Amino acid sequence: xxxxxxxxxxxxxxxxxxxxxxxxxxxxxxxxxxxxxxxxxxxxxxxxxxxxxxxxxxxxxxxxxxxxxxxxxxxxxxxxxxxxxxxxxxxxxxxxxxxxxxxxxxxxxxxxxxxxxxxxxxxxxxxxxxxxxxxxxxxxxxxxxxxxxxxxxxxxxxxxxxxxxxxxxxxxxxxxxxxxxxxxxxxxxxxxxxxxxxxxxxxxxxxxxxxxxxxxxxxxxxxxxxxxxxxxxxxxxxxxxxxxxxxxxxxxxxxxxxxxxxxxxxxxxxxxxxxxxxxxxxxxx
Amino acid sequence: xxxxxxxxxxxxxxxxxxxxxxxxxxxxxxxxxxxxxxxxxxxxxxxxxxxxxxxxxxxxxxxxxxxxxxxxxxxxxxxxxxxxxxxxxxxxxxxxxxxxxxxxxxxxxxxxxxxxxxxxxxxxxxxxxxxxxxxxxxxxxxxxxxxxxxxxxxxxxxxxxxxxxxxxxxxxxxxxxxxxxxxxxxxxxxxxxxxxxxxxxxxxxxxxxxxxxxxxxxxxxxxxxxxxxxxxxxxx
Numbered sequence: 001x002x003x004x005x006x007x008x009x010x011x012x013x014x015x016x017x018x019x020x021x022x023x024x025x026x027x028x029x030x031x032x033x034x035x036x037x038x039x040x041x042x043x044x045x046x047x048x049x050x051x052x053x054x055x056x057x058x059x060x061x062x063x064x065x066x067x068x069x070x071x072x073x074x075x076x077x078x079x080x081x082x083x084x085x086x087x088x089x090x091x092x093x094x095x096x097x098x099x100x101x102x103x104x105x106x107x108x109x110x111x112x113x114x115x116x117x118x119x120x121x122x123x124x125x126x127x128x129x130x131x132x133x134x135x136x137x138x139x140x141x142x143x144x145x146x147x148x149x150x151x152x153x154x155x156x157x158x159x160x161x162x163x164x165x166x167x168x169x170x171x172x173x174x175x176x177x178x179x180x181x182x183x184x185x186x187x188x189x190x191x192x193x194x195x196x197x198x199x200x201x202x203x204x205x206x207x208x209x210x211x212x213x214x215x216x217x218x219x220x221x222x223x224x225x226x227x228x229x230x231x232x233x234x235x236x237x238x239x240x241x242x243x244x245x246x247x248x249x250x251x252x253x254x255x256x257x258x259x260x261x262x263x264x265x266x267x268x269x270x271x272x273x274x275x276x277x278x279x280x281x282x283x284x285x
Numbered sequence: 286x287x288x289x290x291x292x293x294x295x296x297x298x299x300x301x302x303x304x305x306x307x308x309x310x311x312x313x314x315x316x317x318x319x320x321x322x323x324x325x326x327x328x329x330x331x332x333x334x335x336x337x338x339x340x341x342x343x344x345x346x347x348x349x350x351x352x353x354x355x356x357x358x359x360x361x362x363x364x365x366x367x368x369x370x371x372x373x374x375x376x377x378x379x380x381x382x383x384x385x386x387x388x389x390x391x392x393x394x395x396x397x398x399x400x401x402x403x404x405x406x407x408x409x410x411x412x413x414x415x416x417x418x419x420x421x422x423x424x425x426x427x428x429x430x431x432x433x434x435x436x437x438x439x440x441x442x443x444x445x446x447x448x449x450x451x452x453x454x455x456x457x458x459x460x461x462x463x464x465x466x467x468x469x470x471x472x473x474x475x476x477x478x479x480x481x482x483x484x485x486x487x488x489x490x491x492x493x494x495x496x497x498x499x500x501x502x503x504x505x506x507x508x509x510x511x512x513x514x515x516x517x518x519x520x521x
Contacts (some may be wrong), residue, residue: 162380162388169377172339176371177439178363178392 003131005252006245011133013244014141015202019221020228020236021147022195026071028231029168029188032079033092036100038218040067041196042211043103045204048197049116056120064197071193074099075186100218104211115210118201140202147195148237164188168231196221227270229277239278243267288351290315290475291336291443296345298331305331307498308345313443313475318465320489320506321479324518327495329479330372333445336477337369338362349443364392366442372451375432378421382412382431385420389438397440404471405434408464426457433461437468443475444468450482462488483514 022037048063082095108114123135154161167174167184175181199217200209220243225231228239243263250262270278289312298306306328313319321329334340336347338359347355354362377385386405390398406413409430415423420431429449436444449465450458466488469476478485486492486506494501494517501517502509 159391162384163391165380165384166377166388169379170374172371172374173377173435175359176337176339176363176369177389177435178360179388180360 001252003129005248007128007131007133008252009245009248010241011137011141011206011244012247013241014144015199015206016217016220016224016244017144017237017240018147018199018202019196019217020224020240021144021151021233022192022199023221023225024228024231024233024236025151025188025195026192027225028233029164030075030079030083030185031171032083033089033096033222033230034079034189034192035093035096035218035222036103037071037193037196038200038216038221039100039103039107039214040070040193041198041200041217042204042209042214043067043070043107044193044197045118045200045209045213046107046111046116048201049118049204049209050111052118060201063201064194067197068190068194070190072186072190075189076182079189080182080185100214104214107214108211115208116204117208118205120201120205137206140206143198143202144240145237147198148233151233160187223264223267227267227277229279229281231281232277232279235277235279235281242278287315289313290350291477292346292348293332293336294346296332296335296342296347298328298335298340298342304498306335306342309495309498309500311493311500313477315475316469316473317490318469318476318478318488320485320492321477321495322481322485322492322514322517323479323495323501324481326497328498329495330447331498332495333369333447333477333479334371336362337367337445339369339371363439363441367445368436368439368441368443369445370432370436370447370449372447376420376423376428376435379419381417381419382423383416385431386412386434386438389435390440393440398438401438401440405437408437408468409434425452426454429453429457429461433464433468437472441474443477446476446478448479448481450480450484458482458484481518483511486511486514 019038019041023034026032026034044063044067047066048059051059051062082091120136123139125132126135126138155165163179164184166179167181171181196217200213203209203213203217224239224243225236228235246263246266247259250259291313293311295308296306297304297308311332321332323329331340335342338357342355345355346353349365349367352365354365386402387398390401393401411427412430412434415427420428423431436446449461453461462484465476468474486509489506491503491505492509493503496517
């Protein structure tokens with residue numbers, strides 16, 4: 001049972017780590033706390049579901065691509081201008097939550113059903129150390145870890161990645177040396193929303209997606225990012241895996257109704273002990 | 286002498302009610318080292334930042350290579366050939382020395398990049414030694430060298446350096462100024478520095494004296510006595 005709990009926790013944590021990465025990438029690079037990426041991601045999840053009967057790959061591309069485009073466009077027309085006028089965290093909280101409600105409303109208005117489940121291929125069953133689970137679940141976990149590694153590799157080895165790092169570490173100097181920081185911001189925002197969508201797609205194929213799922217993913221993603229040290233993507237990943245484990249074990253041991261009580265008590269406790277998160281943050285909210 | 290490559294006229298910058306620059310004029314010729322001297326709060330940083338575009342000037346003209354640039358964003362000015370090395374926050378703190386230099390050469394071709402970076406290492410061998418070290422673990426002097434290196438790696442025609450000597454031991458200041466001289470000879474760059482250190486007299490071709498947002502004098506360095514500069518600082 002313990003092993004089962006660990007694996008369930010890892011998988012849950014792995015899926016949650018995708019919106020967490022989204023939050024971390026956006027916050028780390030643009031300095032903007034974006035609470036809407038979960039809802040935007042779920043909007044993309046609904047789009048994927050809508051096109052699923054045509055073609056699996058195309059449906060996923062449409063979902064993720066639309067979310068990238070939404071994030072990419074929102075940054076220059078809305079978020080960057082507010083940031084340049086000195087917008088603070090409270091203002092961004094209100095603005096991005098409002099954006100979230102807009103996308104929740106759009107999802108409600110456009111799609112015929114308020115709750116969906118994505119039927120993706122299950123990839124058989126896999127048995128690891130005596131625990132059997134669907135291959136798809138392991139794929140979800142591997143995908144999340146792989147995404148983190150890819151983002152780190154891009155940052156280390158590509159020109160674009162280096163300019164993201166430079167922008168996140170010293171915005172003024174990044175502008176002075178000739179980095180198009182507005183473009184970097186748009187890419188970060190698009191990537192964050194796309195990661196929210198990937199999280200939503202996995203979530204929707206393992207559990208289900210409804211109009212509230214976006215808030216769950218977005219807020220939980222944000223809280224996990226803060227616990228890990230906001231902007232710090234390794235911290236976010238570790239924190240997501242720990243929180244996944246906490247959710248899994250509190251569910252097993254005490255029953256589902258205690259899950260959120262235990263989870264958020266631990267979140268508060270961690271933040272009292274380490275206000276900048278487990279691995280610390282370069283920026284503070 | 287030919288036309289200046291950089292010409293500022295009637296430049297006014299206000300912070301709220303306070304005028305940091307009161308309609309000043311400034312110019313720099315090709316391949317020249319120009320010093321801007323003056324006490325704290327004279328407006329030296331404001332002038333450099335306005336030229337680079339990190340501060341928006343409300344009034345006045347800035348011309349660079351016969352092109353009006355005062356309404357252009359930072360990136361366009363950088364592409365035209367202007368680079369500012371700020372006084373503080375002039376490195377990428379969590380990146381290695383090598384990456385700092387690589388990313389700063391972003392607008393150059395791969396071949397040029399290599400050349401630029403090896404030139405920086407040639408000028409500052411200690412940076413080559415420390416190329417894998419994270420920038421914020423360098424000493425103050427090394428960080429200053431890296432900041433100048435970042436300016437060089439950008440390969441701009443004109444380098445604006447804000448208070449390069451601040452916080453450096455006297456011996457290092459002399460060395461740094463010698464290096465700036467060598468950079469001018471090697472690369473034909475124009476270098477504009479704001480300075481509080483009197484040693485700037487030894488390297489600058491011309492000096493502008495700035496006080497309370499106004500130009501007090503503009504002279505060739507050989508015509509300036511130390512006393513004039515000292516008076517400026519003492520408000521005499």
